[in-house]
Amino acid sequence: MASIDTVILPFEEKPLHTPPLEEIRDVLAAGLVSNFATVDVEVVDCPNLTQAPFHLAGEGLNGNPALLEVGGPPYLLPHVDYTKLYDVVSISQRALNDTKKEILAIGAGAGPYPHVNSNCEGMFNLKISASGHVTSESHLAQITPDRKQVLLKKIPNTETRCALLGNIFLSEGKPGQVLKVSCKKRIGGEDFIASIRNALAKHYEDKPVGLGGVFLLKNGKAKQHVMSPFSETPIHTEEELNTWLNFFDMSATLIAVGTLVTNECDLDLRLQHFHSFSKHGEGGHYHIDTTPDIVEYEGYFNVGEKIVRVDKPVNTHKFGRD
Numbered sequence: 001m002a003s004i005d006t007v008i009l010p011f012e013e014k015p016l017h018t019p020p021l022e023e024i025r026d027v028l029a030a031g032l033v034s035n036f037a038t039v040d041v042e043v044v045d046c047p048n049l050t051q052a053p054f055h056l057a058g059e060g061l062n063g064n065p066a067l068l069e070v071g072g073p074p075y076l077l078p079h080v081d082y083t084k085l086y087d088v089v090s091i092s093q094r095a096l097n098d099t100k101k102e103i104l105a106i107g108a109g110a111g112p113y114p115h116v117n118s119n120c121e122g123m124f125n126l127k128i129s130a131s132g133h134v135t136s137e138s139h140l141a142q143i144t145p146d147r148k149q150v151l152l153k154k155i156p157n158t159e160t161r162c163a164l165l166g167n168i169f170l171s172e173g174k175p176g177q178v179l180k181v182s183c184k185k186r187i188g189g190e191d192f193i194a195s196i197r198n199a200l201a202k203h204y205e206d207k208p209v210g211l212g213g214v215f216l217l218k219n220g221k222a223k224q225h226v227m228s229p230f231s232e233t234p235i236h237t238e239e240e241l242n243t244w245l246n247f248f249d250m251s252a253t254l255i256a257v258g259t260l261v262t263n264e265c266d267l268d269l270r271l272q273h274f275h276s277f278s279k280h281g282e283g284g285h286y287h288i289d290t291t292p293d294i295v296e297y298e299g300y301f302n303v304g305e306k307i308v309r310v311d312k313p314v315n316t317h318k319f320g321r322d
């Protein structure tokens with residue numbers, strides 16, 4: 001099935017509040033200590049993210065940083081809408097109003113189900129050159145038929161579709177200053193991303209702040225899910241959803257990409273969404289670490305200047321956004 005022509009998709013955008021990195025550093029340094037025993041937040045020159053242990057398609061997170069929110073859970077639940085296939089390349093180019101720049105697109109969403117003939121998780125990680133050439137380090141994770149194992153697969157350069165929903169951080173992939181957030185030993189109940197999001201939301205209140213980037217789970221394990229093949233029966237309740245999802249404890253080192261935003265900006269947003277891949281065959285949708293005493297996180301984030309909403313569901317619900 002072909003992806004929907006990007007030209008006909010509804011696009012909406014809103015500016016985000018963009019505090020200086022130094023200010024966010026101080027907000028997070030003060031806010032994260034209620035959730036982690038060791039917290040270190042710095043403004044640093046971004047390490048080259050194409051190198052191990054990151055394995056991203058682009059070097060940095062700078063140059064027109066933006067959050068891109070595509071589709072949503074209403075296209076998956078209670079019934080799947082098979083027509084919802086998006087081309088990440090043309091959507092990213094339209095979102096940044098420019099087809100002549102290099103773009104790095106990293107984030108979480110539903111994988112390109114036609115590619116493996118099955119529903120799957122997508123870890124989008126691709127660089128689009130000024131000439132439109134794609135270098136993909138994207139992965140997908142699907143469940144085996146017995147639902148006991150996860151298959152993590154590299155997505156080729158020629159497959160740039162995202163199905164149903166996606167939360168993607170866009171930039172020109174340039175080097176530059178970013179936030180480095182290191183946390184060890186979780187002492188509170190929030191996952192790494194929720195703790196960052198809540199600290200920002202508490203400080204900035206109704207001014208929306210959005211971040212995107214990459215974090216490593218460097219030690220320990222995390223609870224992650226991988227969706228089953230599309231359900232033939234409708235999924236209406238949280239309980240039915242959790243039976244359909246497959247949960248695993250996955251081991252470090254996990255490399256997670258995605259976005260977070262402190263409020264919905266009246267755009268029907270998912271406030272956080274990160275998917276991880278690895279070099280050891282594990283990958284999925286990040287929920288929280290399951291080894292709080294030994295967990296170690298290291299994240300690199302930049303601040304989005306705007307949020308671009310693509311194909312916002314008309315008939316929406318708040319279900320399946322955990």
Ligand code: ZN
Nearest residue numbers: 108109275285
């Ligand atoms: Zn997900």
